[in-house]
Amino acid sequence: MTQDFYNNKKSSKSILSIIVLSILYIIIAKVGMTLFSLKPTNITLFWLPAGLALIMYIKYKQVALPFIIVASFVANYSGMQLDNTASSIIHTTVASIIDGFAPYLGYVFMRFFKIDELDDYKSLSLFLCFVCILPSLVAGLLLTQNMVWGGYITSGEMFNMMINISFSDTVGMLLVYGIYSEMLSADQATNRSISENFNALIATSLLSLLLVWVAYEIFSLAILLIPVLLSVLAFKRLYVDLPLAQLAVICFILIMSILHMGPFESDNYYDSILLMMLFIFACNVCTNYMVIYCKVSDKKNNDKGNSIDIP
Structure with missing residues (x-):
């Protein structure tokens, strides 16, 4: 009887947590x-809800599926409304x-x-290819086909939109899971105080934002220094702070791009968007591999320090 009560209480708490995360999904979206x-208005340049949905599956498995579908429907419906209400509901549901x-x-590939x-390099490479890129490409293909079917975009716009959606979902998963993974990691413990970590995050983020402004307004090649600057957080072993700084930089790049495309300027609007998404993706991947380099180096040094030479 006590065990049943405990299980029911635990199940109720899990459902409540899923509902809270679903509401957060809608807000972030x-x-x-x-x-x-982008056109249509519900297609964003980076899709953090994809990463949040992955975390929900990791924590609650298949139970999270209907909640994610409902949250996505609520978030997407206003941007997918057509003259025909029935068609709007069908395409939003799809x-x-x-x-x-x-x-x-x-999540299936993670398991x-x-x-x-x-x-390590293997886990990050597998995560990048099979958890982020492959599902995002599949989603991009299916979503753009649904948009063409509903008349939201033309068939000529399908390829560019598919690539944008794929990059958007991939970056969202990398950022959100990066924060989640590092917060749970036992390797996250450092000797630095919270204030020192916060100061390093603020300083690096502000310098990165300054570089973005310089790249858009003065010297476009300054944008290439951003991955180098963000890598400082990896070398300082501030692994949770790094994706937060990346998120701040991405947001500022996208805000600046509302005014003009700056270093990503091209004759074709979609080409400019693709260049920007490629840079954001490459910057994110490079800094993540830099984190792995630091972790592997630390592990090797620890192994050397713990080894005992036997004469």
């Missing part, structure tokens, strides 16, 4: 659609199912490859 959207399916596919922490 709406903010992204408002600030960083998009919501795809939004729920893609992170679940990534298949036994990826728990991004602490």
Whole structure:
């Protein structure tokens, strides 16, 4: 009787947590659609809800699926409204199912490859290819086909939109899971105080934002220094702070791009968007591999320090 009560209480708490995360999903999605959207208005340049959905699957498995689909429907419906209400509901439902399916596919690959922490080159490479890129490409293909079917975009715009969605979902998963993984990692303990970590995060973020402004307004090649500057956080072993700084930089790049495309300027608007997304993706991947380099180096040094030479 006591065990049943405990299980019911635990189950109720889990459902409540899923509902809270679903509401957070809607809020994050709406903010992204408002600030960083492409045509149609619900397509954002980086999709943090994809990463949040992956975390929900990791914590609650298949139970999270219907909640994610409903949250996606609520978030997407206003941006996918057509003259025909029935068509709007159908296409939004299809998009919501795809939004729920893609992170679940990534979760299945995580379990298949036994990826728990991004602490070596193999785990990060598998996570990048099979958890982020492959599900995002599948989602991008299905979502753009749904948009063409509904008349939101033309068939000529399908390829560019598919690539943008794929990059958007991939970056969202990398950022959100990076924060989640490092917060749970036992390797996160350092001798620095919270204030020192915060100061390093603020200083690096502000310098990165300054470089973005310089790249957009004065000297476009300054944008190439951003990955180098962000790598400072990796070398200082501030692994949780790094994705937060990356998020700040990405947001500022997207805000600046509302005014003009700066270093990503091209004759074709979609080419400019693609260049920007490629840079954001490459910057994110490079700094993540820099984190792995630091972790592997620390592990080797610890192994050497703990080894005992036997004469």
